[in-house]
Every structure is written in structure tokens, then in C-alpha cells.
Amino acid sequence: MLTNSLKIISALLLLAAPLAQAEVISIADPRYDVANTEQGVLRPTRGMSKANVTNKFGEPEHKTAAVGEPPISNWTYPEFVVYFEHNIVIHSVVPH
Numbered sequence: 672m673l674t675n676s677l678k679i680i681s682a683l684l685l686l687a688a689p690l691a692q693a694e695v696i697s698i699a700d701p702r703y704d705v706a707n708t709e710q711g712v713l714r715p716t717r718g719m720s721k722a723n724v725t726n727k728f729g730e731p732e733h734k735t736a737a738v739g740e741p742p743i744s745n746w747t748y749p750e751f752v753v754y755f756e757h758n759i760v761i762h763s764v765v766p767h
């Protein structure tokens with residue numbers, strides 16, 4: 672009796688195995704890892720001031736007012752977006 676029960680349980684587990692699948696989700700899409708070089712998209716680097724960014728890249732298309740504490744603002748250029756904390760670049764990204 673016990674061996675029949677084990678056989679039935681084993682058979683059910685084998686039948687259910689294909690149903691137990693995991694979905695893999697990738698957070699970082701490597702196709703959008705754009706180099707900060709002349710071959711990629713040259714953009715501001717961390718630590719630059721707003722004045723340096725304006726001198727090197729010109730006026731942005733759009734400026735977003737600072738929000739929060741510390742104040743975070745961003746400037747939008749045709750090929751990238753620059754994020755500032757106070758007056759200093761904290762990050763620049765190429766939008767998808």
C-alpha cells in the first residue's frame with residue numbers, strides 16, 4: 672500500500688514539474704548601456720557644476736525646478752538628461 676502511494680505521489684510530481692517554471696526578469700538592459708565617450712553619448716560627469724555643464728553643453732531644452740531635501744533638479748538635453756543635487760551633477764543618463 673505504501674509503495675503504491677509513493678508511486679502515485681512520484682508520478683504526480685513528475686507530471687507537475689513542467690508547470691513549475693520561473694520567469695527571469697532583467698532590470699538592466701545591456702543594449703542601453705551607453706558609454707560616456709565620443710563613440711557613445713558624451714555627457715556631463717558626476718561633480719560638474721551647473722556653470723560647467725552650461726559652458727560645455729550649452730543651454731538645456733528644459734529645466735525642471737528642484738524638489739525635495741536635498742533639492743534635486745534636472746536639465747533635459749536632446750540626447751541626455753542631467754540630474755543635479757543643489758548645483759552639482761549627481762548623474763546623467765541617456766533615455767530609452
